[in-house]
Amino acid sequence: MSKILVLGAALGGLQTALLLAGDGHRVTVLERDAHRAPADAESAWSRWRRPGIPQMQQTHLPLARWLQLAEAHLPELVGRMTAAGAVRMNVVAPEPGLRGSLRAGDERFDTLAARRSLLEAAATEAAEAAGIDIRRGVACRGLHRSSRGLHSSRDAGASGRARSGRQCPVHVTGVETNEGTLTADLVVDCTGRRSQLPSWLRDIGVREVGEERGRRGFVYYSRYFRSADGALPTSTFPLVVEHGSLGLLRIPADHGSYSVCLVSRGDDLQLRHLLRREAAWSAAVRQFPGAELWLDGHPLTDGVRIMAGLSDRKRNLYDTEHPLVTGLVAVGDSWAFTVPTVGRGLTMSLQHGLVLRDALRRTGTGEPEDLVAEFGRATDDSLAPVYRRTTFYTHHRLAEMDAHAAGLPYRDPDWSRSRALVRLAQRDPDALRAERAAAHLLPGAREELRAPALADAVARLVPEVEQDLPPGPSRAELLAAIGG
Structure with a gap:
């Protein structure tokens, strides 16, 4: 078996290390933050210093596909998360479009809800x-490379040049x-979206x-609460x-906690200025029917927490025919980061870790170029x-969002079909299941659609x-409601 260094002891790195x-x-995991996780969930939330993870104090609702994969491949991880207080919940159960009870087979929509600090402590x-x-406390400052380039008994000679005549890739x-x-x-x-890998x-x-x-991307304005009785504000x-101009996320978590998050465009400077204030933030939340009940909980943090500068990003590391580098792979957000609105990061990271595990099973590390090429092909597929x-x-x-700010409907054929599916899911339970299956990356979802x-x-x-503006207040009504 191989000696492997995993950089980063956040959830993605720990999942990969376990696999x-x-x-x-x-497997050795290097983590630049020196502090260990406190022993209990509340201390982990309030006292765990993780300067390398700015989103540490957040709630987390992985996709249902994540739980399927984790239960199949990392059952001990799921058990420890559940024992620590992560709540098993069904993502279609609270949706108004369900219009009835869960059916046999709806357990495929189950996932775990918790604060991120709890999940990471359990993974540790x-x-x-x-x-x-x-x-812990070991920071990666760079890569160490072989002085002879690729070292492979099959593919390279003493010159560091492949027998095909091309220059061998750099070998880490x-x-x-x-x-x-x-x-x-x-x-x-x-090491996630802030990975220094290119440099x-x-x-x-x-x-x-x-x-x-x-x-361009989105800005997230969040507050965190706990209900008095441990139940969610509404069922x-x-x-x-x-x-x-706005989106609203309601994310249940552990021990009666939950978050309420507003989402705007990153370049919406009017809202960016206004939503920093608690009064304006609360007024904006009240523009969503029924959301005002979620403001009655006890606040767990002071003020509005803002997460900005988030846009989709993918690094093209893998030329599957002629890799740039061997002895090194990037997994999860270090390879591709997706906006938190869709909640796919942890699931993609686990899927990527499985891709790496399976590539290692097929090729091992003895032929580094084969490993990276195999990993790259499977990643692309x-x-x-x-x-x-x-x-x-x-x-x-x-x-x-741009069109709404200008008072115009937005028309694009593919987007209109996507929006029509979301609207139908609010009315029809079968459409809801198909739409949620696709959103949660569940097997068979494409066929359902x-x-x-x-x-x-x-x-x-x-x-x-196509004829309607998105439901809710106009841009002028929204700004008037929040003091703009």
Whole structure:
């Protein structure tokens, strides 16, 4: 088995480490933040210092697909999260469009709801119990490369040039840290959306890594509460509501806690100025029917927490024919980051970790170029389509927000069909299940969406969607309500 260094002890890195350690690899996780997780959920929420993770004090509702994969491949992780207080919930159960009780088979929509600090503390316990060495306070400062390029008994000679005549890729043999050089058969970058990988690669002679990056993104304005009796404020509510210039996320969590989050365009300077104030934020939340009840809980944090500068980004690290670098892979957000509105980050990270585990099973680390090529192909096949669907959402939702601010409906044929499906899901329980299955990346969802009866019903709603502005207040009414 191989010696593997995983960079980053957040959820993505710990998931990946657990998968690889489960196959017998010797896994060490390096984490630059020095502080260990406190022993209980409340201390982890209020006292755990994680400067490397600005979104640490947040609620987390992974996709239902994440729970399916975690229960299948990391059951000990799910058990520890549940024991710590993560709540098993069904994502269609509270939706108004359900119009009745859950059916047999609806358990596919189950997931775990919790604050991120609880989930990460439980994942740390699971990793340590599995014998994974987590070295805190060790910061990666760069990559260590082989002086001879690719080292492969099959593909390269002493010159460092492949027998095909082309130059071998740079081969990474470890990392440079504040504690010196650490070597490994494989380095796995799980340091997330703030990964310094492009600059590390430049420093060892790898040409510029291409990036696909959205020019615009969203800003998230959140407050966190706990109910007096441990129950959610209402039993029926849509988890996500979008109209006009704003979106609203209601995210249940553990021990009676929950968050309420407003979402605007990153370049909406009017709202960015106003929604920093608690009074304006609360007034904006009240523009969503039924949401005012969610403001009655006891606040867990002071003020409005703002998360900005978030747009979709994917790094093109893997030329599957001629890799740029070997001995190194990027997993999860280090490879591709998607906006939090769609909630796909943790699920994509687990899927990506499984891709890496399976690639290692097929090729091992003895032929580094084969491993990276295999990993790149599988990444393109399984995860790149999910990334593209997310960028579709981001592009069109921002354009819809632009149009609403100008008092105009937004018309695009593909977006209109998407919006018609969402509207139908508010009225029809079968459409709700199909729409949620697709949103949660569940197997078979694409076939459900293509069912003739559903496709016809969506097509009949398209003219209605195209004629209407998104429901809710006009831009002028919204600004007047929040003091603009």
